[in-house]
Amino acid sequence: MNQADLSKLVSALRIAVKPKPRLFASPEGPAGRLRKLKATVTALVKYERIELNYPRAEEAQGYAERLISDAIRNGDCHKHTMEMADYWLDEKQLIHKLFKVLVPRYKEYNSSYTKLVLGPKTYPGYYAGTAILELKGNPFPALQPATQNYHYWLHNVLLDEAKREFRVAKAESNTNLSEPVASKN
Amino acid sequence: MLRRVVLQTFRQGLAQSFFKRNAASLSESAVTQHPIETSEEAGAKSGSKQKNGDESGNTVVVAPPEFRFMYPEFLPDPTMERRNKLKEKLERMDMLQRRSIIEIPEFYTGSIMAVTVADSNSPNKFACFVGICIQRGGSGLQAWFILRNVVDRQGVEILYEMYCPLIQKIEVLRLERRLDESLLYLRDALPEYSTFPFEMEAERRLNNSVVPINPIKVKLRPRPWLERWERQNLQGVEDLNLPQRYYDRAKEVAKPWEKYDLMLQYRKTIPAEEQEKIYAEVHSQLQQQDLKRKIKRRRGPSSEQ
Numbered sequence: 001m002n003q004a005d006l007s008k009l010v011s012a013l014r015i016a017v018k019p020k021p022r023l024f025a026s027p028e029g030p031a032g033r034l035r036k037l038k039a040t041v042t043a044l045v046k047y048e049r050i051e052l053n054y055p056r057a058e059e060a061q062g063y064a065e066r067l068i069s070d071a072i073r074n075g076d077c078h079k080h081t082m083e084m085a086d087y088w089l090d091e092k093q094l095i096h097k098l099f100k101v102l103v104p105r106y107k108e109y110n111s112s113y114t115k116l117v118l119g120p121k122t123y124p125g126y127y128a129g130t131a132i133l134e135l136k137g138n139p140f141p142a143l144q145p146a147t148q149n150y151h152y153w154l155h156n157v158l159l160d161e162a163k164r165e166f167r168v169a170k171a172e173s174n175t176n177l178s179e180p181v182a183s184k185n
Numbered sequence: 186m187l188r189r190v191v192l193q194t195f196r197q198g199l200a201q202s203f204f205k206r207n208a209a210s211l212s213e214s215a216v217t218q219h220p221i222e223t224s225e226e227a228g229a230k231s232g233s234k235q236k237n238g239d240e241s242g243n244t245v246v247v248a249p250p251e252f253r254f255m256y257p258e259f260l261p262d263p264t265m266e267r268r269n270k271l272k273e274k275l276e277r278m279d280m281l282q283r284r285s286i287i288e289i290p291e292f293y294t295g296s297i298m299a300v301t302v303a304d305s306n307s308p309n310k311f312a313c314f315v316g317i318c319i320q321r322g323g324s325g326l327q328a329w330f331i332l333r334n335v336v337d338r339q340g341v342e343i344l345y346e347m348y349c350p351l352i353q354k355i356e357v358l359r360l361e362r363r364l365d366e367s368l369l370y371l372r373d374a375l376p377e378y379s380t381f382p383f384e385m386e387a388e389r390r391l392n393n394s395v396v397p398i399n400p401i402k403v404k405l406r407p408r409p410w411l412e413r414w415e416r417q418n419l420q421g422v423e424d425l426n427l428p429q430r431y432y433d434r435a436k437e438v439a440k441p442w443e444k445y446d447l448m449l450q451y452r453k454t455i456p457a458e459e460q461e462k463i464y465a466e467v468h469s470q471l472q473q474q475d476l477k478r479k480i481k482r483r484r485g486p487s488s489e490q
Contacts, residue, residue: 003322004260005453006253012456019265021448034442059448066447073457087445 008080011069014112015061022059037063040133042090044114045098049134051119057131061114063088064135068113071103105137112136117143248464255291257321258328258347259467260455276325277463281470283326283348288478289355294318295363295399297381298332300345301354311353314343315383319368333371335380340372359388362398364420373410374403374422 026032040060043050052060067088074081076099085095106113114135121129132143149156253260259280261273283289292298297317304312316332319342323329326348333342345352358381371379378401391397402423405414415425416435443449455463 002262003324004263004455009457010451010454012458031442062448
């Protein structure tokens with residue numbers, strides 16, 4: 001049984017976090033894994049929407065969310081947060097973007113800050129294909145339509161009408177139950 | 186094309202645990218406005234409840250932020266596969282129940298403590314041990330700490346489980362902290378750093394609100410040692426005076442990237458929102474127990490007179 005680490009306070013992430021990290025074998029070992037994820041997180045903050053392979057996208061999503069949540073919780077005067085931002089963002093103007101643009105954008109959010117959408121698989125088979133990782137609130141047109149349900153679709157029209165009829169019938173039956181008592185007298 | 190189903194195979198328990206974590210966090214509609222400072226020292230031992238308003242205007246009871254240092258065993262094991270909200274809640278109830286019977290005081294690694302245990306084999310039926318706390322760990326009812334002392338020139342360490350019903354009394358003789366969270370290097374240190382008399386009496390604290398940090402730098406015996414202390418970035422030991430090749434090899438095997446691994450840190454910690462919830466649940470009872478004991482202590486000597 002392990003005791004939770006108390007040295008840092010972290011915000012709860014609003015994405016699904018898997019219990020074990022992916023290893024991403026590379027000639028440099030674990031240092032290489034973090035170097036590649038660093039490049040992905042930098043690109044995400046720079047371009048706000050990137051297309052890449054699904055496994056790396058999912059790992060980078062976690063790190064990006066952690067970075068943004070730390071920046072929101074602690075602000076730019078916090079030494080540790082600034083060190084993390086300095087490490088994870090290769091281009092230094094992106095540190096400015098993180099604290100001055102992304103933090104005010106995501107301060108009031110109750111959901112996750114990134115979105116991971118599955119992309120095309122260029123060849124059939126059982127492997128994770130591509131994915132599109134984007135920061136929410138980006139200026140590009142949406143990848144998926146905003147709402148799925150429209151009230152003017154035929155089946156929605158029919159359902160709404162059926163619900164209305166049910167409510168009316170129920171109200172009538174309630175009044176019928178109370179009326180016979182009154183009419184007898 | 187965008188709605189491709191991806192076959193993901195993980196065990197049922199894993200899927201449940203992280204979907205529940207996701208669902209629970211998404212369902213929180215109120216963002217807590219209480220700013221918790223990241224404090225690496227134990228702050229003031231304040232007894233005041235902090236009440237914050239949430240969006241609906243109702244007061245939300247929140248425990249002071251120092252609680253996580255005073256009662257770290259109330260936080261569950263961060264390993265995701267073993268999280269179970271119901272089990273943790275039941276465990277906290279049992280812990281509070283035990284704490285209502287026996288006083289488990291606030292202590293840290295580096296504090297000198299005396300523990301009395303019920304022992305059927307000893308003539309008094311009680312066994313008492315005094316020592317310095319070199320490590321503490323475990324979560325929930327399995328929380329433990331190790332006391333070390335040198336008795337008749339023989340180093341002795343005993344691991345006590347804090348919530349074991351055999352424990353009769355836990356007393357903190359000297360409440361202080363050291364520069365490291367784990368004092369395992371005392372095993373390789375000169376014996377005078379681990380020797381404490383069994384007749385030691387409880388020392389009165391000069392300042393009740395701040396736990397002092399003892400900045401002592403311990404001298405180690407000459408090598409061989411039980412662990413490679415030069416690789417562990419210890420603050421509380423004197424200069425190890427090793428040949429340069431030890432430090433070079435330590436640099437080769439070091440993992441400096443782990444400091445920046447945000448997800449590794451996340452998987453080792455309980456998020457602040459969860460910590461708040463846990464301590465909010467628990468702190469009123471803890472404070473009531475504390476208050477009752479204080480009153481009893483004040484009445485005790487006066488009623489004897």
